[in-house]
Amino acid sequence: MASCLPLLAILLYFSFSVEPQSLYYNSTAIAPTSWINSPAIPLSTNYSDGSSVRALLLRLNPAGFGPSFAAGFYCFYPCKSVFFSIFIVYAIRDERGLWYPIPQVIWSANRAHPISENATLQLTSQSGLTLHDGDGSLIWTTDIGNQSVAGINITEFGNLVLFDINNSPIWQSWEHPTDSLVMGQSLAGGQRLTASSSRTNWTEGRLYLILLAGGIFAFVNSNPPQLYYNISSNISNRSVDKSAFLTLGNGSLYMNSSLFKPNERIVLKGFVGARNIQYIRLEYDGHLRLYDFDSSTGQWILLGDLFTEDYCAYPTFCGHYGICNNGQCTCPAETSGNYFKLVDDRQPQLGCSTVTPITCEDVNNHELLTISNVSYPNYVDDVAFSRIDEDRCKKDCLENCSCKAVVYRYFDKNVSDGRCFMLSEVFSFENYKSESPYTNSSAYIKVQVAPSPPHSRGGLGKILVFTFGTLLCLLALISIYLVCLRKVEETQDSEEAEDEDFNIDQLPGMPTRFSFEELREATENFTKKLGEGGFGTVFEGSWSNERIAVKRLKNTEQARKDFLVEVVAIGRIHHINLVRLTGYCVDRVNRLLVYEYMCNGSLDQWISCNEWREPLDWSTRLKIITGIAKGLCYLQEDCRQKILHFDIKPENILLDEKFNAKISDFGLSKLIDREMSRVMTLQMRGTLGYMAPEWWITGEVSEKVDVYSYGVVVMEILCGRRNIDCSQTKENQHLLVLLEQKAKSNELLDLIDKNIGDVNSYEGEIMNIMQLAMWCLQLDSSRRPSMSAVVKVLERVMVVETSLSYNFIPSIPTITCAVGQVDQSAALLASTSRVQDQIP
Incomplete structure (x- = not known):
């Protein structure tokens, strides 16, 4: 039972009190109001299961007993995770007296981000409800647009409502179910x-x-x-x-x-x-x-x-690759080979893993294992199946690296065709019984097998014959290729020649290939435009109930090159700080890229304070700075080939609903082998104001060009302005020029964005990040840190280099403002003259 006075007992006690504090036990609060998560909250109760509630608003059941709804801070045992929630509380009166069952939570604001002691919930007219953790970081807020909040109320049915001065609802928890x-x-x-x-x-x-x-x-x-x-x-x-x-x-x-x-x-x-x-x-x-x-x-x-x-009818009951039989979980039968093992021998419901991971770099050694007497998915989804014959179904899966298993269901065993369902991720199977409707189905799981060893004896003659035949075939193919190439060059201006698809769908590990009609339907005929640039336009769409962003490239040679580079560069890599490319389309002259939708748009919209967006607080800015660094570190140090982005700038940093930063637009990127420290290139890539000086000095570049661009972006985030701002006075138009001056005169504090908030509380941390940015901006690329060193500094396991040069601008090129515009003096830049695509 409760370890302190129960919730409703306190309420009943104070309901007869005339003390001013009884006003706290109401179902309504007027803006502005603030609550701090602490034991000082009067309406606090601990329960027998170890959970605890600290009620801020409570709507007592009119009968005095029975179900009542409260809103406040809730935690379950051992109370290390606290949530702002709505919960049902009960008071029971019987021969045992007044007692209190465990509350039931029916809504939570911060499911993904538990808060700590001393977290603050604020109700203001401008922002509605905002939840900050104990360190001041913003965890959650209501989206009320430009409306003004008068107060908050919890109804007798458990709906938390923000209302205006006319008592009309502005925001309701019922409209945001969890x-x-x-x-x-x-x-x-x-x-x-x-x-x-x-x-x-x-x-x-x-x-x-x-x-x-x-x-x-x-x-x-x-x-x-x-x-x-x-x-x-x-x-x-x-x-x-x-x-x-x-x-x-x-x-x-x-x-x-x-x-x-x-x-x-x-x-x-x-x-x-x-x-x-x-x-x-x-x-x-x-x-x-x-x-x-x-x-x-x-x-x-x-x-x-x-x-x-039936518990076996749920896809996660036995985890990945698990087979459920009467509530018991096993791995696919070992009689087919030692391909699967339990994730945890003591907890078989956690599923199975492959003994040899499937790799797209060795597709020739993929096989399909037959799994007998199982159904998958347990609720057969006829809409998701393709109607083809079984052999073609299995062949398509083997040729598609993203396919991890295939399920085939016959309409009639005497008819060759049926329905084919290819799985990109394998969840639980179920052993079916004789009366199951799935007895006409077959299941096959893809596994990685060891390559066959070469023959040790008697094989020399065969090898020579094979080699000679291969050379003849290769010469024939080269001849055919040269003839075809000449014909393509002669018809290059024809639209019929634009139907090349670069064989992208044949590359292992590529994302989903869409048809043009599918993307036309997903975007409602390309009507919801999100942004437009020199090489294409981005549209909002929906596919499989997920919001997507579709970039439709213009039919230009550079756009086609960007398309191929982007798909190859990021189609096979995944990282939380890289925008995920989920699909693409090559259809005659149409080339489209499909990305995950990023609801907070690009970073450039948030750098400068404006009338329709609140300035970012320090914790959010630091989160963005860290996210960009981790994304670049992954590209430079964790991929099989180093990926140089060449166009790091705020327009190419997108923000999701939690302000996680994700790097986008890899059209200008370049892949280089890991053993190569530098590459020579005559084509300048990037955007004026963000390009590293070695472009202009030697033309020899490395991953340090992205480090320099990162330093510029960090300075923009810290200072709340763009690097080149033609709206400023002439002496303040160039941020890096100002940085040189302030660094040499020891006045760097003057550059910090005053809209950060309580700058004094974070002054030391902000100055450390500014020193990190200056380290990244060294003119000598060899003196710049690696991105892994940058991440270590941000994670406080490494300190910033102290011996820094305070010269950040090369002598050329000059960037001047004229009539509010930047003079783009470098004609060779691939992306200087375009407005960067926005991919929310």
């Missing part, structure tokens, strides 16, 4: 419930539920998402119907839509005997469960599972 719905709450068309990663890790996991025009669809998030369950009468209709609503009430899930007949609603799922249902939750294991409180026993009870009750 993993639960309460009685009366609706899930709108296209919205999701996303399960937690585990029972104790509330970070968003891989499983989600979404409401589409055809009903409820539950997916495991992969590329593409894999359907594992649905409640629908029309599984093929997966368009977003924004007029649709899924509502929980009276033990049932109801779906309404403007597409239905007047006053019509469809009962998708219901439970007989439901009495007092409080909420449903999409659990970490993929089950959609209904919970109620039994006042006779004082316990939360499970009324039922709205999905199937």
